[in-house]
Amino acid sequence: MSDGQPAERPLTRIQQKNRQTILEAALEVFSQHGFRGATLDQIAEVAGLSKPNLLYYFPSKEAMHVELLSTLMDTWLAPLRALDPEGDPVEEVMDYVRRKLELSRGFPRESRLFANEILQGAPRMVAALEGELKDLVDEKAAILRGWADAGRIADVPPHHLIFSIWALTQHYADFDVQVRAVLGPDHDPYAEAQGFLDTLFRKLLAP
Amino acid sequence: MSDGQPAERPLTRIQQKNRQTILEAALEVFSQHGFRGATLDQIAEVAGLSKPNLLYYFPSKEAMHVELLSTLMDTWLAPLRALDPEGDPVEEVMDYVRRKLELSRGFPRESRLFANEILQGAPRMVAALEGELKDLVDEKAAILRGWADAGRIADVPPHHLIFSIWALTQHYADFDVQVRAVLGPDHDPYAEAQGFLDTLFRKLLAP
DNA sequence: TCGTTTTCTGACCATATGGTCAGGATTACG
DNA sequence: CGTAATCCTGACCATATGGTCAGAAAACGA
Numbered sequence: 069m070s071d072g073q074p075a076e077r078p079l080t081r082i083q084q085k086n087r088q089t090i091l092e093a094a095l096e097v098f099s100q101h102g103f104r105g106a107t108l109d110q111i112a113e114v115a116g117l118s119k120p121n122l123l124y125y126f127p128s129k130e131a132m133h134v135e136l137l138s139t140l141m142d143t144w145l146a147p148l149r150a151l152d153p154e155g156d157p158v159e160e161v162m163d164y165v166r167r168k169l170e171l172s173r174g175f176p177r178e179s180r181l182f183a184n185e186i187l188q189g190a191p192r193m194v195a196a197l198e199g200e201l202k203d204l205v206d207e208k209a210a211i212l213r214g215w216a217d218a219g220r221i222a223d224v225p226p227h228h229l230i231f232s233i234w235a236l237t238q239h240y241a242d243f244d245v246q247v248r249a250v251l252g253p254d255h256d257p258y259a260e261a262q263g264f265l266d267t268l269f270r271k272l273l274a275p
Numbered sequence: 276m277s278d279g280q281p282a283e284r285p286l287t288r289i290q291q292k293n294r295q296t297i298l299e300a301a302l303e304v305f306s307q308h309g310f311r312g313a314t315l316d317q318i319a320e321v322a323g324l325s326k327p328n329l330l331y332y333f334p335s336k337e338a339m340h341v342e343l344l345s346t347l348m349d350t351w352l353a354p355l356r357a358l359d360p361e362g363d364p365v366e367e368v369m370d371y372v373r374r375k376l377e378l379s380r381g382f383p384r385e386s387r388l389f390a391n392e393i394l395q396g397a398p399r400m401v402a403a404l405e406g407e408l409k410d411l412v413d414e415k416a417a418i419l420r421g422w423a424d425a426g427r428i429a430d431v432p433p434h435h436l437i438f439s440i441w442a443l444t445q446h447y448a449d450f451d452v453q454v455r456a457v458l459g460p461d462h463d464p465y466a467e468a469q470g471f472l473d474t475l476f477r478k479l480l481a482p
Numbered sequence: 483t484c485g486t487t488t489t490c491t492g493a494c495c496a497t498a499t500g501g502t503c504a505g506g507a508t509t510a511c512g
Numbered sequence: 513c514g515t516a517a518t519c520c521t522g523a524c525c526a527t528a529t530g531g532t533c534a535g536a537a538a539a540c541g542a
Contacts, residue, residue: 102391190452228468239442250408271478
């Protein structure tokens, strides 16, 4: 993601800090209200900076959103990238599930930001989805396919296996309110989810 | 959902038709842009009516949204309501999965409207979630628990089993863009999902 | 047909919102 | 220090948006 243009002068300490503060506030607000639902005033409020000051650091509201999404993409795909063709098939998948669930637990706002964007048809992301994402998934799906053909995991359609991992792990972050409303207090959704998903995927993958 | 107030005079033919047109347009727009992202002008445009005319039939933008959500709730819960304690355990659950997936396929906009609302913390729905929804889920979870205790299905936490059904079926509607982007053309996501989810849940539930 | 009720609209309003700008305050640094 | 660069702000602007209203146009009923 290095952009061209001449002489990118390095960020000053203040720039570094304020850009960070702003992105953090933007994440908070965007993930809660969506892009259109978020206002610069809200973000400024959360960041503790004035609105014109936000626009001193970012050319527009959209620029903040884009920056968040592109940074996010990497974090989000890292666990899948880590799927090792040399490792033990079932354990590799289980590791992926576990890491993905940890992301949901640790970064629910990021998960919701992403979900929001996809829900709205991903206007600012279709390209990335059809490019970077599809390539990575295809690559890993081929590995899964290989394992299935070798009888090392059950013969399930690899793309949908991956979708199921996304769906099940992200559900706990994206639908948090619903999950908690239904479970009531005195529950740790993520702890319970970990055990459940472990069972689910081991049963599914058992050859 | 009968509200009190005196003398509710029956809707005229025109009212019937126009309210329907408006709700249909509102669904289209809300499900695509979320509540705040949707504008009355857009809805009016889609409905083919003037903005003031929308407000002749509904007191406010919010009223349209509320009406959609409360109507939706019933449709959405119907399949779970149909889970029959007297039926064959595995087949009952599989029927639920199938019906839920059909809802996603047939009513993706409704699914996204709902998802949008939950994502934003369900400001207009927490009550329903903690009441109606929780009660229904608790009731059905008890049935599942009974089946598990009787060894008729595997011993999995019933609430999370239900969550997994929601997550997996709704994923195909809510994340449609992503699913299609990753699969590429020449795929019928729902057809493939049906087979995959069938396998997944049969394996999970096998005692 | 004619009066009454229902339906619909153009014009309008108040507020919210993304964004600009001229200039003041701070900081970096020779 | 002094000054140049960086940082920050109050005031302001144009547009978008939810909503109102007086009255015109249809539809209805006798």
